[in-house]
Amino acid sequence: MFVVELSLKLSPMPISVQRKSLEAAQGLYGEIRQAMESGHPQLMDLRCEKSEEKQICLRSSEIVSVQLYEKSAMGAGSKRPGFSTGG
Structure with missing residues (x-):
């Protein structure tokens, strides 16, 4: 299972959408990115x-x-995936 996670303005909690295949997740990622760039x-x-x-x-x-x-x-006790903004 693959997760596409969105961060929204003025919202402390992200929105996550799951896809069963990498191809489907990459397609959704591309669609969202294109909408952001437009x-x-x-x-x-x-x-x-x-x-x-x-x-x-x-x-x-x-x-x-x-x-x-x-x-x-x-995994249990593991660091959440993503990018760290802390120094």
Whole structure:
């Protein structure tokens, strides 16, 4: 399982969407990145492949960052995947 995680403006909690394959996760990552680069706010409907009843609609202009990682990278007691902003 792969996770595409979004950070939103003025929101302390990220939004995560899961994909079953790396190709699907990379496709979603590219779609979100393209929406961020376009400079034209648009609504994005996202649905989780693990729990298909979970879905969210958000405005692309509110996305600050997007990251992609494999869910198995999160083990018990391990550091959360991503990038550290601390020195």
